[in-house]
Amino acid sequence: MKKLASWLKEQKITEVEAVISDFTGIARGKIMPSNKFIAEKGIRLPESVLIQGVTGDYVDDEIYDDLISAAEIDMILKPDESAVHMVPWALEPTALVIHDCYDKQDNLISMAPRTVLKKVLALYEAKGWTPVVAPELEFYLTKRTANPDHPLQPPIGRSGRPESGRQSYSIDAANEYDPLFEDVYDWCEEQGLDVDTLIHEEGAAQMEINFRHGDALSLADQVFVFKRTVREAALKHDINATFMAKPISHEPGSSMHLHQSFLDKDGNNIFSNKDGSPTNMLYHYIGGLQKYVCESMPLFAPNVNSYRRFLSNTSAPVNLAWGIDNRTVSLRVPESSGKNFRVENRLAGADANPYLAFAGSLLCGYLGMINEIEPSEAIAGNAYEDSKDQRLPLNLEEALALMEQSEILKETLGSLFVRSYVK
Structure with missing residues (x-):
């Protein structure tokens, strides 16, 4: 994170888009001032974000409870320092940072699309x-x-x-x-x-x-x-x-x-x-x-x-x-x-x-x-x-x-x- 924080300051980035991909390939996440992003000890998103449909809807309640914790717990997002991109169309200097999704035991969330690809690449x-x-x-x-x-x-x-x-x-x-x-x-x-x-x-x-x-x-x-x-x-x-x-x-x-x-x-x-x-x-x-x-x-x-x-x-x-x-x-x-x-x-x-x-x-x-x-x-x-x-x-x-x-x-x-x- 030190390397990323240093890069954000060098580029005079004022805003960060912290994103993940859901099943449909839509970017979901949070937009925040860069100083808040640097200070965060792990950005959190509800686990249910991953299973939204392309319209933003969720599966039926009965099935939903079988896939996601009944408490709707948060995932912890960790930035990948090799997946940082400028956002050229933004009005202020902005960076998009792609994250991986982890649980509270520091395990990758198995449903996350980026995790699925990483799992296959590990076989190779x-x-x-x-x-x-x-x-x-x-x-x-x-x-x-x-x-x-x-x-x-x-x-x-x-x-x-x-x-x-x-x-x-x-x-x-x-x-x-x-x-x-x-x-x-x-x-x-x-x-x-x-x-x-x-x-x-x-x-x-x-x-x-x-x-x-x-x-x-x-x-x-x-x-x-x-x-x-x-x-x-x-x-x-x-x-x-x-x-x-x-x-x-x-x-x-x-x-x-x-x-x-x-x-x-x-x-x-x-x-x-x-x-x-x-x-x-x-x-x-x-x-x-x-x-x-x-x-x-x-x-x-x-x-x-x-x-x-x-x-x-x-x-x-x-x-x-x-x-x-x-x-x-x-x-x-x-x-x-x-x-x-x-x-x-x-x-x-x-x-x-x-x-x-x-x-x-x-x-x-x-x-x-x-x-x-x-x-x-x-x-x-x-x-x-x-x-x-x-x-x-x-x-x-x-x-x-x-x-x-x-x-x-x-x-x-x-x-x-x-x-x-x-x-």
């Missing part, structure tokens, strides 16, 4: 493997509207016109919103968010930002902060940004593709042999994803709306297939040199909580490597047509039923987390 650490991830996050820019029942529409760009039609990879279409993205990139740099490429995606005013590959926990933190950054930049320019998985019925959905590879203790990619050929680990990782991803599906697709994205021939996966450089499958192995072999999980929607989506994908693949699970045959053609027997859960109800019955998820992520998340 025990094997001497270091996950390297690179998320790709899609979102829509939309016209402001006061009525949430009205269909969303593209905003007015620099040309004075809204977009119409598909504009995949169009530079001119992306340039329509240059002032907004200048703010996004400037703010990301100020916050230490390691963003890379901007792409105009298929939908009208649909964009994608790619992050550089790196540490899984840090990148989950960065995606968590980035979503808020984009929304704030959009508001500054009098438009909205949405990370819903399927915000517009006739447009493509928005995903959060996750590239994953792993380094051994010597810094070598465990998916690559010395001769540049793929190792069995690569195939077993894919096998684990294929075997366990259905019962983990609520971590990748957490809302009713999430399942509207999974439609054939809409650039969204609808199967458990894998292939090399094939965008019709769920699990893609991009064509690359041997040392860069990686798996791209294309299942998660942009609406997923990054901590839980990362944890789910890394866990499924880990179980595949540990248990040497063989994948199906790779698909070279159109997986929408060639893998109809490998279907995903069709709706949230089916996905939750599979998760609730999953003994392996209860064993690895904890029974309390699984029960609480499902409820």
